[in-house]
Amino acid sequence: METINFEERFQEYVHSEQKVEPKHWMPEPYRKTLIRQISQHAHSEVVGMLPEANWISRAPSLRRKVALLAKVQDEAGHGLYLYSAAETLGADRADLVGDLLSGKAKYSSIFNYPTRSWADIGAIGWLVDGAAIANQVMLCRTSYGPYARAMVRICKEESFHQRQGYEIMLALCKGTKEQKEMAQDALNRWWWPSLMMFGPTDKESTNSAQSMNWKIKRKSNDELRQEFIDKTVPQAEFLGLTIPDEQLEWDEKTGHYRFGPIDWEEFYHVLKGNGPCNKERLEARNKAHDDGRWVREAANAFAKKTQERKGEHSAA
Amino acid sequence: MSDTDNWKIWEVFVRSKNGLSHKHVGSLHAPDAEVALKNARDVYTRRSEGNSVWVVPSEAITASAPEDKEALFTPADDKVYRHPTFYEIPDDVGHI
Ligand SMILES: [Fe+2]
Numbered sequence: 001m002e003t004i005n006f007e008e009r010f011q012e013y014v015h016s017e018q019k020v021e022p023k024h025w026m027p028e029p030y031r032k033t034l035i036r037q038i039s040q041h042a043h044s045e046v047v048g049m050l051p052e053a054n055w056i057s058r059a060p061s062l063r064r065k066v067a068l069l070a071k072v073q074d075e076a077g078h079g080l081y082l083y084s085a086a087e088t089l090g091a092d093r094a095d096l097v098g099d100l101l102s103g104k105a106k107y108s109s110i111f112n113y114p115t116r117s118w119a120d121i122g123a124i125g126w127l128v129d130g131a132a133i134a135n136q137v138m139l140c141r142t143s144y145g146p147y148a149r150a151m152v153r154i155c156k157e158e159s160f161h162q163r164q165g166y167e168i169m170l171a172l173c174k175g176t177k178e179q180k181e182m183a184q185d186a187l188n189r190w191w192w193p194s195l196m197m198f199g200p201t202d203k204e205s206t207n208s209a210q211s212m213n214w215k216i217k218r219k220s221n222d223e224l225r226q227e228f229i230d231k232t233v234p235q236a237e238f239l240g241l242t243i244p245d246e247q248l249e250w251d252e253k254t255g256h257y258r259f260g261p262i263d264w265e266e267f268y269h270v271l272k273g274n275g276p277c278n279k280e281r282l283e284a285r286n287k288a289h290d291d292g293r294w295v296r297e298a299a300n301a302f303a304k305k306t307q308e309r310k311g312e313h314s315a316a
Numbered sequence: 317m318s319d320t321d322n323w324k325i326w327e328v329f330v331r332s333k334n335g336l337s338h339k340h341v342g343s344l345h346a347p348d349a350e351v352a353l354k355n356a357r358d359v360y361t362r363r364s365e366g367n368s369v370w371v372v373p374s375e376a377i378t379a380s381a382p383e384d385k386e387a388l389f390t391p392a393d394d395k396v397y398r399h400p401t402f403y404e405i406p407d408d409v410g411h412i
């Protein structure tokens with residue numbers, strides 16, 4: 001049988017909304033696209049812990065601290081679910097992690113921005129997790145079964161992340177003048193990078209059409225971005241904060257907000273590794289990996305010893 | 317990568333509550349069963365998702381091949397007489 005037949009059948013299969021499972025036949029580019037996307041997603045969860053971890057020891061109350069700890073721990077879990085999903089496609093986790101540590105692999109550029117004040121933790125939960133949720137809710141219906149299942153789990157956990165962030169913003173906005181200014185400053189700095197999280201415009205996004213055709217993606221970058229803006233603007237209004245976009249305007253006709261141009265030069269600048277924290281994040285990730293080596297070695301030694309003891313017992 | 321980064325893969329099954337079966341929830345890496353169990357608890361039951369966990373080395377699972385799907389499962393499709401609705405019983409008999 002010719003390959004073309006397999007590909008046509010595959011296309012029909014995903015178009016009839018059936019899920020692809022690990023051992024099914026799939027076009028090589030579908031597998032490769034998924035491995036790249038899922039591993040980048042996993043790396044983002046893992047690197048995403050760093051900007052927030054920066055504030056765990058300085059959280060303003062025990063309540064905030066346990067919440068932030070639980071959130072950061074969740075992100076580690078999300079990374080693990082996603083690496084597992086990538087492995088069902090034949091990837092090796094050690095290789096994927098190796099690519100992250102060497103700087104070869106990409107992760108979401110949003111995590112290359114610094115967390116300067118406590119309000120940044122609020123803004124991240126509200127905006128960054130909010131944007132991630134928009135994307136992840138869509139991915140719950142992605143055509144690859146293990147990826148979709150990981151997303152369902154992740155989405156269940158994410159909603160607390162966004163709420164804890166918004167609650168932090170709310171508390172600051174109800175607080176002193178300085179606190180409210182802190183919240184506004186955080187919004188000013190995180191707004192545009194959050195919009196960039198959805199990726200280039202549909203016109204510029206070369207892989208998007210193929211991904212949509214394979215039902216990996218179900219909505220375009222621009223659609224998701226618009227959804228996020230429409231949802232978030234009223235939330236900012238409730239806080240009494242101003243979105244840093246003078247061209248932001250409600251469009252009666254379309255039922256959507258119109259917004260100003262995104263600085264794509266900044267986006268590509270950070271993507272190429274020249275953002276404010278790219279170097280720092282990679283160094284921190286490498287250090288964490290190296291510092292954890294003795295734990296992995298100890299676990300190995302213990303596993304070996306237990307195995308040997310079992311051997312002695314059964315020999316006796 | 318050193319051998320410390322090459323732990324084998326374990327499949328994780330969680331019983332959400334007594335009375336239900338264990339259900340596959342995902343996988344993880346661990347050097348042995350004991351650590352696999354501890355990791356499974358941390359990774360898959362952070363929100364009281366279960367009260368019992370199984371971990372099984374992935375390599376211990378034998379799976380049917382997708383190509384064999386027809387040979388294995390279609391013979392059941394035309395055996396409607398294995399279902400209760402195949403049998404005609406007058407309504408007057410009541411529930412049976
Ligand atoms: Fe996450």
Ligand SMILES: [Fe+2]
Binds near residue numbers: 075
């Ligand atoms: Fe999150």
